[in-house]
Amino acid sequence: REVLRKELSIDAVMADLPPLIDGTREGAQRVAEIVRNLRRLSFTNPGGAEMFDLAEVARTAGAWAVSGRKSRVNLEFDLPESLNVRGNAGAIHQVLVNLVENALDAMEGVAEPKLKLSVRKEGVNAVAVVQDNGPGIPEDCLLKVFDPFFTTKPPGRGTGLGLWISWNIVKDHGGAIEAGNQPGGGAAVLFTLPLDPLKPRRQV
Ligand SMILES: Nc1ncnc2c1ncn2[C@@H]1O[C@H](COP(=O)(O)OP(=O)(O)OP(=O)(O)O)[C@@H](O)[C@H]1O
Numbered sequence: 001r002e003v004l005r006k007e008l009s010i011d012a013v014m015a016d017l018p019p020l021i022d023g024t025r026e027g028a029q030r031v032a033e034i035v036r037n038l039r040r041l042s043f044t045n046p047g048g049a050e051m052f053d054l055a056e057v058a059r060t061a062g063a064w065a066v067s068g069r070k071s072r073v074n075l076e077f078d079l080p081e082s083l084n085v086r087g088n089a090g091a092i093h094q095v096l097v098n099l100v101e102n103a104l105d106a107m108e109g110v111a112e113p114k115l116k117l118s119v120r121k122e123g124v125n126a127v128a129v130v131q132d133n134g135p136g137i138p139e140d141c142l143l144k145v146f147d148p149f150f151t152t153k154p155p156g157r158g159t160g161l162g163l164w165i166s167w168n169i170v171k172d173h174g175g176a177i178e179a180g181n182q183p184g185g186g187a188a189v190l191f192t193l194p195l196d197p198l199k200p201r202r203q204v
């Protein structure tokens, strides 16, 4: 029996089992999260394009995401009275919530977390920026953060789909999104949306 045990290296297999089971559990947790996250994708379809006020959506998304957290955050808005853009308000709300959630996650270890949401008009575009005073995004991650499933968070905390979904939504609106760091520290994620992607109609 001893011989058989050695031959089949049962001990080695047994030793491997606990981490394998842990890995499976982690995998299952990730899959459950992914399924939950994929529901967010249904918002990607900008089919319901309408005129909406980006300043209003930013105000609601910021306040809503912050209110869902226990820790206190200094939330600052720099918004125009209103700024109308054409697109899917629900989808853009989702983008802003994703960016704010990321900022709040990043500032978890910060004593005085500060979050700033800005919206402004720049030529033919509307620009929205979410700034935080967290540790920022490591240089070598700046391009990867938009990849599907890229995450630095432990299972149960992130799937790495937030920025990928946001990138898709913004792209579908004819805009662009980029992530960077501020000179004074902290991350800044910016996206643009064309104010009116429809060509002006010919006067009759
Ligand atoms: N404001 C930020 N400060 C620092 N790192 C950030 C910030 N925003 C995003 N990141 C980095 O980019 C990664 C990808 O972000 P993304 O929103 O796509 O996924 P996630 O937040 O990890 O998970 P999910 O959004 O699916 O819950 C994060 O894990 C984090 O490493």
Ligand SMILES: [Mg+2]
Pocket: 098, 101, 102, 158, 161, 162, 163
């Ligand atoms: Mg996220």
